[in-house]
Amino acid sequence: MMTREHNELITPTGPGTPVGNLFRRYWIPALLFEELPEPECPPVRVKLLSERFIAFRDTQGRLGLIDEFCAHRGVSLWFGRNEENGLRCPYHGWKYDYTGQCVDVPSEPEESGFCRKIRLKSYPLVESGGILWAYMGPPQDQPPFPAFEWTTLPATHCYTSKRWQECNYLQAMEGGIDSSHVSFLHSGALHTDPLHRGTKGALYQRDRSPKFEVVQSAGGLCIGVRRNAEEGHYYWRVTQWIMPWYTMVPPYGDNALNAHAWVPIDDENCFTWTFTYHPTRALSALELDTMRNGGGTHVKLIPGSFRPIINKDNDYMIDRAAQKAGLTYSGVMGIAMQDASVQESMGPIQDRSKENLVSTDNAIIMARHRLRKAALDLRKAIEPPALDPACHRVRPASFVLPAGIPFDKAKSDAFEAKEGLAHTSI
Numbered sequence: 001m002m003t004r005e006h007n008e009l010i011t012p013t014g015p016g017t018p019v020g021n022l023f024r025r026y027w028i029p030a031l032l033f034e035e036l037p038e039p040e041c042p043p044v045r046v047k048l049l050s051e052r053f054i055a056f057r058d059t060q061g062r063l064g065l066i067d068e069f070c071a072h073r074g075v076s077l078w079f080g081r082n083e084e085n086g087l088r089c090p091y092h093g094w095k096y097d098y099t100g101q102c103v104d105v106p107s108e109p110e111e112s113g114f115c116r117k118i119r120l121k122s123y124p125l126v127e128s129g130g131i132l133w134a135y136m137g138p139p140q141d142q143p144p145f146p147a148f149e150w151t152t153l154p155a156t157h158c159y160t161s162k163r164w165q166e167c168n169y170l171q172a173m174e175g176g177i178d179s180s181h182v183s184f185l186h187s188g189a190l191h192t193d194p195l196h197r198g199t200k201g202a203l204y205q206r207d208r209s210p211k212f213e214v215v216q217s218a219g220g221l222c223i224g225v226r227r228n229a230e231e232g233h234y235y236w237r238v239t240q241w242i243m244p245w246y247t248m249v250p251p252y253g254d255n256a257l258n259a260h261a262w263v264p265i266d267d268e269n270c271f272t273w274t275f276t277y278h279p280t281r282a283l284s285a286l287e288l289d290t291m292r293n294g295g296g297t298h299v300k301l302i303p304g305s306f307r308p309i310i311n312k313d314n315d316y317m318i319d320r321a322a323q324k325a326g327l328t329y330s331g332v333m334g335i336a337m338q339d340a341s342v343q344e345s346m347g348p349i350q351d352r353s354k355e356n357l358v359s360t361d362n363a364i365i366m367a368r369h370r371l372r373k374a375a376l377d378l379r380k381a382i383e384p385p386a387l388d389p390a391c392h393r394v395r396p397a398s399f400v401l402p403a404g405i406p407f408d409k410a411k412s413d414a415f416e417a418k419e420g421l422a423h424t425s426i
């Protein structure tokens, strides 16, 4: 259980809120490369941490992330004409460059210098690993660029998608921290999904009473969860949680690794990013095809949008017969929408003052505590954790160990992202 005050501290992320200030100190995955693929392509609406922007790529390929609304009389620059190194408002022709600087006000004589006094709010938008990253914090505090493994591998080794999730970021992220639900919610899908079935890990999920051992890491938490394996052995699944919103999913067999980012759009919506990457090989045609068709931890989207086809307006296409037969445990198809459906069902912002936590919620309790502490520390000018890119060079893992051996000591190598070395997975 969490007090209402604590919940109200760590769920809002708008300007000036404690967690909003904290999140503005990190680079934020904002857009997929293909949303702004070429110079002078159509501008895109972006909402992040409750602020509205327009993103565009100018004639020279430079990226702009500027206030959505024209400084003249507030028209959305989504209607803008992307021409000659700027975005021109179609109402009266005011034009802005990629930094938000107004460069032309056609009604005013050029020598008046009027347009030089007009500037829209703007933030850096930088491309890396097929993702456009925004930084919305104070310029003097801009951290070094993130070094997550999926940003440094060849493009052939990675597949990234994002989907709109209709709830607060925190309850979505908590699903990524809590791997105890896998034995229930995903128990059907683990035996049918092409990127999970047939692995030892899918088999060991039979133990539905996992034990959590959570250790602090430099960037967040290293979450060990053990289940019974063969006599005298435990099957360990180790999730990494990296501040402020990344989770790395323990792998299955020789399949690629998966990680997520849970990025607030506003207080009642977030983008769930899914990064699938293999440290030592290109993803296969079968893997890519499966993911593009909503398999693995990806989803099929309504064309032209980031909204899943399976969504709350169609009751997630729940199939009661499949639920009864155990083909899917909840009746919802696909691992990602199984997660999203239960998380959205909590309401736009879960009321945590009514929950009853148990031992398998330990990692969630620790993550909430760490977020709250980081937000309060920032008010005292204490720097947030995980700004150092070294904190990003970690991996999740899955393995079997004899009982009694501490997972974090015996397998510490498995948690480092080492170039050219495969991940540890069973």
Ligand code: FES
Pocket: 070, 071, 072, 073, 074, 075, 089, 090, 091, 092, 093, 094
């Ligand atoms: S509202 Fe944009 S130019 Fe007038």
Ligand SMILES: [Fe+2]
Pocket: 175, 181, 182, 185, 186, 335, 339
């Ligand atoms: Fe899940």
